[in-house]
Amino acid sequence: METKEKTKFKHLEKWESTLSACIRCGYCFEHCPMFKYTGWESDAPRAKIITAFGLLSGELEPTKMAADKIFNCFYCKRCEAACSSGVTLTEIFTDAKKDLVEMGLKGPGTTSVTDLNCARCLICVKACPHEARFHGEDGIETDPVKCQACGICVEVCPAGAAKIENNFGTGREDLIQASSRFLSTHTSAKAIVFACNWSYFPDLQASRLPESETHDKDYEIYVNMCAGRLESQLLMAPFLNKAWGVLVAACPEDDCQHKNGNTRAKKLIQGLQSTMERVNIDPARLQVVEIPAGDKTLFQAQIDTFIDRLNAMGPIR
Amino acid sequence: MIHQKGIPMKSVDESKLREIFGENNVKTDPSDLYAFGSDSSVHHAMPWAVVRPDNTEQVQKLMVYANEALIPVIPRGGGSGMCGQTVPIYGGIILDMKHMNRILEINLPDVYCRVEPGVVDDDLNLALKPHGMFYPPTPASSRIATIGGEIANNASGVRSVKYGATRDAVLGMKVVMPSGDLVTLGAHTRVEASGYQLHKLMVGSEGTLGIVVEATLNFVPIPEYRCMGIANFDHLSHAGAAIGAIMSSGATPSMLELVDSVAIKAVNKTMNLGLKEVAASLIFEADGMVKEAVDYEINKMKEICKKNHGSDITTSYDPKERAKIFMGRKKLFPALSKYDDSLSSTSLADDMAVPYSKMAEMAGKIHEVAKKNNIIMTAYGHCGSGCMHTKILMDTKRPDQWASAKKAITEIYEYVRSVNGTTSAEHGIGLSKAESFKVEKADSLKLLQTIKQALDPNNILNPGKLMQAPEDWVTATGLRYSVNN
Ligand SMILES: Cc1cc2nc3c(=O)[nH]c(=O)nc-3n(C[C@H](O)[C@H](O)[C@H](O)COP(=O)(O)OP(=O)(O)OC[C@H]3O[C@@H](n4cnc5c(N)ncnc54)[C@H](O)[C@@H]3O)c2cc1C
Numbered sequence: 026m027e028t029k030e031k032t033k034f035k036h037l038e039k040w041e042s043t044l045s046a047c048i049r050c051g052y053c054f055e056h057c058p059m060f061k062y063t064g065w066e067s068d069a070p071r072a073k074i075i076t077a078f079g080l081l082s083g084e085l086e087p088t089k090m091a092a093d094k095i096f097n098c099f100y101c102k103r104c105e106a107a108c109s110s111g112v113t114l115t116e117i118f119t120d121a122k123k124d125l126v127e128m129g130l131k132g133p134g135t136t137s138v139t140d141l142n143c144a145r146c147l148i149c150v151k152a153c154p155h156e157a158r159f160h161g162e163d164g165i166e167t168d169p170v171k172c173q174a175c176g177i178c179v180e181v182c183p184a185g186a187a188k189i190e191n192n193f194g195t196g197r198e199d200l201i202q203a204s205s206r207f208l209s210t211h212t213s214a215k216a217i218v219f220a221c222n223w224s225y226f227p228d229l230q231a232s233r234l235p236e237s238e239t240h241d242k243d244y245e246i247y248v249n250m251c252a253g254r255l256e257s258q259l260l261m262a263p264f265l266n267k268a269w270g271v272l273v274a275a276c277p278e279d280d281c282q283h284k285n286g287n288t289r290a291k292k293l294i295q296g297l298q299s300t301m302e303r304v305n306i307d308p309a310r311l312q313v314v315e316i317p318a319g320d321k322t323l324f325q326a327q328i329d330t331f332i333d334r335l336n337a338m339g340p341i342r
Numbered sequence: 343m344i345h346q347k348g349i350p351m352k353s354v355d356e357s358k359l360r361e362i363f364g365e366n367n368v369k370t371d372p373s374d375l376y377a378f379g380s381d382s383s384v385h386h387a388m389p390w391a392v393v394r395p396d397n398t399e400q401v402q403k404l405m406v407y408a409n410e411a412l413i414p415v416i417p418r419g420g421g422s423g424m425c426g427q428t429v430p431i432y433g434g435i436i437l438d439m440k441h442m443n444r445i446l447e448i449n450l451p452d453v454y455c456r457v458e459p460g461v462v463d464d465d466l467n468l469a470l471k472p473h474g475m476f477y478p479p480t481p482a483s484s485r486i487a488t489i490g491g492e493i494a495n496n497a498s499g500v501r502s503v504k505y506g507a508t509r510d511a512v513l514g515m516k517v518v519m520p521s522g523d524l525v526t527l528g529a530h531t532r533v534e535a536s537g538y539q540l541h542k543l544m545v546g547s548e549g550t551l552g553i554v555v556e557a558t559l560n561f562v563p564i565p566e567y568r569c570m571g572i573a574n575f576d577h578l579s580h581a582g583a584a585i586g587a588i589m590s591s592g593a594t595p596s597m598l599e600l601v602d603s604v605a606i607k608a609v610n611k612t613m614n615l616g617l618k619e620v621a622a623s624l625i626f627e628a629d630g631m632v633k634e635a636v637d638y639e640i641n642k643m644k645e646i647c648k649k650n651h652g653s654d655i656t657t658s659y660d661p662k663e664r665a666k667i668f669m670g671r672k673k674l675f676p677a678l679s680k681y682d683d684s685l686s687s688t689s690l691a692d693d694m695a696v697p698y699s700k701m702a703e704m705a706g707k708i709h710e711v712a713k714k715n716n717i718i719m720t721a722y723g724h725c726g727s728g729c730m731h732t733k734i735l736m737d738t739k740r741p742d743q744w745a746s747a748k749k750a751i752t753e754i755y756e757y758v759r760s761v762n763g764t765t766s767a768e769h770g771i772g773l774s775k776a777e778s779f780k781v782e783k784a785d786s787l788k789l790l791q792t793i794k795q796a797l798d799p800n801n802i803l804n805p806g807k808l809m810q811a812p813e814d815w816v817t818a819t820g821l822r823y824s825v826n827n
Contacts, residue, residue, distance in 0.1 A: 041824070042683050042684060042686075045686040045738050045739075045823050045824070046679050046680070046683075046686050046687070047679075048382060048675070048679060048686075048687055048689070049380060049381070049382045049822070050382050050422060050483065050486070050675075051382065051420055051421055051422050051483075051486040052483075052485055052486060054420070054485075054486050055462075055464075055485050055486060064394070064440065064441055065369070065374070065394070065438075066377065066378065066421060066438065066440065067369060067373070067374040067377040067378060067392070071377075071421075072377035075376065075377045075379075075380060075822075076373060076376065076377060078822070079376050082824045084376070085372065085373065085376050086372065088371075088372070088373065090371045090372075090373040090374075091372075091373040091376075093373075094373055094377075107485075108676075109675040109676055109679070110675065110676050110679030110680070110687075111676045111679060111680055112679075231440065231443055231460075231462070231465075232443040232444070232445060232460070232461040232462055232465035232466070232469075233443055233444045233445065234444075234445050234469055235444070235445055235446055235447055235448065237447075237448070238445070238448065238469060
């Protein structure tokens with residue numbers, strides 16, 4: 026296509042040759058949580074690259090809808106791991122975001138926002154692993170370029186004022202609902218696994234299996250983006266729905282994409298385990314395991330061990 | 343009526359689409375349309391709308407509407423087609439089949455499965471694995487390619503040398519015709535001699551004859567043993583002789599791949615793999631249920647390689663060692679993309695097939711033509727099935743490089759046809775390869791158009807592809823690259 030009038034995308038400009046080098050194979054689809062949730066190819070990483078190219082070449086108007094494509098990203102970098110051309114997609118998205126913000130197009134997309142009931146306690150500012158939250162003119166604000174949508178601010182906010190409005194199925198309520206649906210529709214259901222997107226290497230992309238293949242499933246895996254985002258309510262909800270156990274998969278220590286998401290999760294789980302002990306529930310029913318990014322084999326082995334242990338314990342009486 | 347490029351209309355009734363598919367399953371914003379305007383090819387064109395069916399009835403309703411309103415409909419799976427098959431050259435509605443993605447039945451006693459077209463190949467294999475089975479036509483793009491797209495392109499892959507292409511695995515299907523009628527083609531049985539075998543006609547039809555809404559597919563047991571080997575050659579012709587000798591020896595490789603010197607250099611340059619920089623390497627594999635039988639096959643191939651001046655021959659059953667052997671081939675894609683910052687790896691003239699005895703000569707021809715036209719081309723491929731892959735590395739900003747690529751491609755296809763080869767082995771024709779396709783099939787073009795006319799009289803299903811595509815692929819649509827004025 027002929028290059029139209031050069032645009033104001035000065036940060037994006039340096040990626041011009043990379044945008045051409047991307048062979049648009051689409052290998053980045055498969056693990057993108059955005060795509061898994063909406064099922065629309067136009068929300069997937071390849072579409073973001075095409076959007077970035079369109080914006081840079083002037084073929085696509087920088088509208089709110091186009092900007093949202095770029096701002097809707099959890100930075101899980103699954104797309105980069107899968108890329109057949111070695112393209113660092115999220116770096117391109119970040120530069121596109123910089124340009125869009127300068128044009129007044131700030132998303133929010135998956136960027137966390139602050140509600141009016143914010144007490145300005147600054148806990149989120151301190152907790153944010155990406156230094157994206159700050160005390161600005163309008164109270165606590167988020168830098169939309171720096172925010173990586175890990176959700177840790179949402180977890181730590183005592184007032185419930187920090188929010189990710191477009192959470193694409195990774196929000197607390199969505200996960201509670203999805204897990205309770207699984208537990209109530211599968212008689213063999215025993216466990217819920219909450220996995221951060223780095224430890225979890227989802228198998229089936231989006232295809233749906235026949236009933237005959239899934240009716241005797243004893244666990245279901247839900248991606249919550251970062252383990253640091255888990256809260257007590259979410260972790261305990263499956264037990265109210267007769268789950269035998271809950272397993273959390275997080276990144277190994279010192280290898281967390283969001284700095285300390287894994288240690289946060291561990292601390293939370295330790296606290297919950299002691300509460301469980303107090304009410305005579307075996308704390309081993311709530312476990313956290315460390316899985317290096319994409320180690321599918323280890324992840325499966327840990328799930329199998331956990332299920333074996335639950336089988337030995339039986340249901341909670 | 344054949345849609346012409348430049349038809350100014352954008353006559354799609356959005357409310358009608360919303361009525362058929364529901365609010366959340368229709369996209370009309372330019373940002374969505376722009377993303378759906380390309381696939382893995384060099385082409386780009388804007389559709390007018392994208393719709394996402396969940397069931398066959400919706401597809402039927404759409405076709406009734408589109409057939410009456412004369413709106414092009416372009417079925418789309420994973421959008422991994424490399425020749426612009428899903429690029430809406432005359433605009434129209436993209437029919438995104440990815441949401442019809444249910445695996446409906448895995449029938450072990452009858453050795454078939456029924457799936458909707460949006461099921462991703464890898465997903466099907468994951469579902470079959472616990473039963474000890476696999477679906478073998480699997481292309482390299484299996485992590486994204488859908489069964490519908492694979493059927494429409496007759497996809498095949500590294501194991502097709504032993505297990506065949508998609509056409510060999512499809513037993514039957516349900517298809518929505520351009521009129522909106524639903525037909526059941528083929529059977530659920532291994533063999534069928536009842537009439538025209540229309541399901542096989544749908545295979546490779548690139549979404550121009552009907553929309554596959556369900557497919558019945560054959561599968562096979564996962565072999566207990568796999569052994570892979572590699573041999574290096576100092577002359578392309580020696581590797582070529584080895585290919586022919588292996589294929590005519592009675593050995594049954596489950597994989598036979600060639601990588602040329604350009605490919606090896608590219609991998610070394612960008613991935614630092616330290617592969618020996620020889621003229622060509624052959625990677626071969628045998629599989630089976632009995633180790634002695636696999637040994638027999640692999641030894642036979644080893645011997646043939648040796649006889650044809652192959653060196654550094656190693657083989658292994660160990661999965662880790664096998665992965666190491668295959669690494670050079672596997673890393674080829676990223677290697678070519680990273681070869682030089684100013685060059686892009688384009689999918690053009692990328693999958694011709696020639697008789698076995700011409701494989702090496704073909705690779706040599708590719709090098710010769712590339713050099714003459716001042717572009718970089720590499721030759722690699724599934725030589726066991728006669729398929730040669732190439733990638734053209736060029737500076738996509740420079741119009742003169744497009745002109746050189748065009749010239750080189752024409753020359754290469756002239757050679758392919760002169761040795762009784764064919765334009766496409768597995769990726770299909772779409773837009774990019776129509777020029778050679780039309781020459782190759784010159785005496786059957788009328789027949790092809792007659793079939794198209796009979797099944798799709800209003801020419802609404804993926805118009806402008808295959809025999810209808812413009813000869814000049816460079817100007818057929820916009821390009822997905824910025825080309826300097
Ligand atoms: C990196 C890479 C590697 C590849 N390797 C291989 C390989 O090894 N072997 C190989 O064969 N191909 C390969 N391909 C090409 C491509 O992936 C395959 O041809 C694949 O079958 C396309 O599937 P898709 O779902 O992406 O189809 P799309 O690209 O979406 O569509 C392809 C064609 O199918 C039609 N279509 C889609 N769904 C339907 C339906 N339900 N009914 C009717 N028509 C339909 C479309 O209209 C179009 O004409 C590769 C591509 C890439 C990018």
